[in-house]
Amino acid sequence: MYFLKRILWLIPLLLVVSGVCFALLRLTPGSPFDRERRPASPEIERQIAAKYHLDEPVWKQYGRFLRDLLRGDFGPSLKYRNHTVNDLIRQGLPVSMSLGALAFCLALGIGLPVGCYTALRRGRWGDYVGSLYALLMVCVPVFVLAPLLVMFLAVRWHWFPVALWGSVRHAVLPVLALGLFYSGRVARLMREGLLNTMHAEFIKTARAKGLSETAVLLRHGLRPALLPVVSYAGPMLADLLTGSFVVETIFQIPGLGAAFLNGFLNRDYSLVLGLVMLYAVLLVFLNLAVDFIYTLLDPRVKYE
Amino acid sequence: MSEGQGTTPLSPGRRAWRRFRQHRIAVASAWFLLCVIGFAVVYPPLARYGPNELSAAQFAPPSAAHWLGTDVHGRDLLVRLCHGARISLLVGVAGAGVCLVMGVVWGAVAGYWGGRVDSVMMRAVDVLYCVPSIILAIVLMAVLEPVFRRWLDAWHCTKTPALARLGVLFLALGAVSWLTMARVVRGQVLSLRSRAFVDASRVLGASPVWILRRHIVPNVLGVVIVYLTLALPGIVLAESFLSFLGIGVQMPLASWGSLLAEGTEQINPIRIYWWLLVYPGGLLVATLLALNFLGDGLRDAWDIRRDS
């Protein structure tokens, strides 16, 4: 029942999000067909605007957008004029999703162990090294990390291709560039979660039973300690699955992240709106999944 | 700040300060930040070069004349880094300020009034969470900049483009980072509201504004300060990303982000002017690290658990 309600809440949410975005996009100066060279006559400009209904009043355009949305159609892209927004999403989403899913695995695969290790070694050298790693990953901008990875691992040492998409080898560097940042975030959350549980009553009980510190934490503490990571993982996965502008641009990957920002810079209204809708739906469902996993990790959490 | 609580011998603020001083890394970070700020303020007036002083010494490597080398225009990197520090930290602090005001007001009002007001306000936050923040920031900048320019022109300002851009940067970056702050503050206020001393004031006929100012705000202060120090590095990083896109601070002003963007341009297989990458990058990363350590220290001192 609770989950059904959350899904129904999606409808007004999408309506408001699309309305806000629509208004903001139309308020931004510049339009999709402002270009370096104008057509030979003003009549041509008028006709181009008319073809994409940009000459209608804004409320009418929004109505048109909503009507098409009901049919699951985001309309034609204003920049890539032979493609509909649905075409672009169909091409870009699988790429961004596989990249994002791999980066997600990497982030958890590095972040969780590092987080546990640093928590267990609190105050010792292992903690400092691990925590420094986690913080460094959070602090180094991706647009610096990615070119450096390319420079050394691809251009100097020829271990991986410099760019493009098409094989597992092509995916290594972008996944690293994308996943390392999040691995830092995950490690920090994991460490904190575990440290918080260490002071909890039931851990003291377990310790009193004579179990070793590590065994106590791993057997009893891990589950509740995961809660902060889980609640962060939802939005993180939504971010990862819809792609990253920097990584996709530097590695020339045909995903949605680059399409998103370029879509805005090109004033491709329909593409940006479509992608915002997609992101919103994804975010709501992933947050729902987070709540669901909460109930599994901690049975006291009940939603009615 | 927490003197309003002066009934106990050791106020929460003072207790936190005592604990903070024992956190060695956090204290070291604070000193580092102070040094950076101090140097950025003191060095440029003493330097031999101006930040926008072009010269023929293009891409000069670090030397006695130019300690950190020069860029494509022959400008001294050290002076520009100092000016960049001012801008970057200013953007960070001002953005955090915007974030502070919006987040605290929004969260406190929602948490204190509760009921329908609360649910409407929190749904609005949910909606904003659904728009990717960097896109929102860029849209806001694009929408607000012409407005700012018009205001400044009306006041016969001589530096319109640069100031308009800075103002818009503060607003846009603050406006996309207040959401978490609002949620945290609301949660805190919600739990405080039902506490006995608040009820007592209410029974005694205190106005909501008085209660907010007298009881709620001082008690929320710790959380707010901690989240502010955590939001600050995020804002500095966001500014550097906008500079990477070419829509950060207005040229020829420099921020660490714009200097770093110029540096990453130099990463190529043929020839690398390493100083343009290493110094801005090192400084930015070190500062972000220090800010994070500082935030961690403050949080431990106030004993606040991070909320999702």
Add this chain to the structure above:
Amino acid sequence: MSIAGRATAKRRWGRFLLDLRAHRTARRAWGGAAGMVLVLLLNGCFRAEPPADVVIVNGNEPESLDPQIVTGVSEMRITKALFDGLIRLDPTNAAPMPGLAERWEVSADGKIYTFHLRTNAVWSTGDPITSADVEWSWFRALDPATASDYAGQLFGIRNAENWYNGEVTNRAAVGFRAVDAHTFQVELNVPLAFFLELCAFPTLAVLPRRTIEAHGDRWLHARPLPTSGAFTLEAWRVNDKVRLRRNPRYWDVAHTASEIVDVLPVSSPNTALNLYATGAADIVWDKDLVPAELMDALVGRPDFHNFTYLGTYFYRFNVTEPPLNDARVRRAFALATDKTRLIGKLTRGIGRPASHFVPDGVAHYSSPPGLGYDPEAARAALAAAGFPGGSGFPRLTYTFFAASGGANLHGKIAVELQQMWREVLGVEIELRQIERKVFYASQSKLDYQISTSSWIGDYNDANTFLDLFRGASGNNRTGWKNARYDALVAAANAETDPTRRAGLFRQAETILIAEEVPIVPVYFYLGYNYYDDRKIGGLWPNILDEHPIQFIFKRRSPHPPSASGRPEKRVGRAATRS
């Protein structure tokens, strides 16, 4: 609910032990999530494709591959490989040569062109290409519903503009028609010296009527897609690649040198360079994809080709705004611009400083001398306008647009210009960097004072440059209007004698760059390509940077000079790409 629930959960989780059942469920949930991820990956888009014969790095992702929609050079390079026009351009010198039209006649007054189409030209699906197809395609370009930016390319034809505007509704009144299946006749308003070049322009290409009528705007996704050019469109994935495959039914298939050609959209100079350096790409051919700071290091390399190119970088004044409405002030700015220093610093001395607007090397034309760098004269001109030493001069802004990744030559030029004007004229200019779309919008609305600009010629004729600053031109964007200039350009456009035509243009350009100065040319573009001559053949440098993909090939065995024990790169690349 969820937030409150979570908060209470967290506050109390310490007092709780999980039971084993929850353990198992949790493990199953995590297993399920991991499984989903794996399935996603297997389903993901790792494809096994045969390697291409030639890989070309081509600049931005094409906005379209519809020849009547495209506006950019990089897109046109692809569409020209897919859809032929009546005329093609010679790969060696970019001169017009027979395309679908085998031969043609021009009437004595230069207004009527009669084209004779090849009888052996067919679509890639096997249907013959007839002059009716040409007629339909040209009418499509003139159909407002097509929304072609370049519909204006046809406006030199009799009644074409009127038809577009709806003032003429009788098809027969428009000046082009299919006389019979293989004869096509065009009647112009006035003789156009460059009309044959125009016929090679993508807007005038021949398109498959039935496919377009059946599929609308998405017609390029139709399979099989009938093409009239040397290649068929095998795949087009946005931001990934365009894959071209040899069209076996093309009439000139004997000269199609490669079977599969991949065209990659890359917008970052460093990525392009890295792809080339590691052998993942064979050719980089966009002038914007060359890192300016590396120019001096690149220019000495044998695989780096540069050549004169039909493009000019300049800046515009908004002449409606005082004090820029005073030609003396504009001349002062022009005279204070040290173009040689600019090039020396920003492109490491590689480039051609410009003192006039029409680039050197344009056919049948040579420009008059313009204003050079002369600080004394600049100061004198400013003083004459009432601002001696820059005193009392208002703070103006110089507007330019932002580029991502810091690869921002416009910004660097702005910084240098600001310094020059400060030094020479004593005036202070504010820089204003804005997004590209905002920039073009404000330029059109004259919401600027001085702004960066550039222009690339559409065809090899002075008219494609000088037409720009006619008072009525939509691309004027300076607010500058000069009756004498308009009259001279109009007269030159109608003139058939090349010498007299050049003379008229020269007079017009003198007004533009030496007297009135609504614009100041800064430098002429150079064309840059990199490819290794020993491995790649079929490209010739020419002023239009015109390199038909049809003729490009990879040498099977390297030429003798390079055979000195160098392994063939192709093997390595094939290995990394498979």
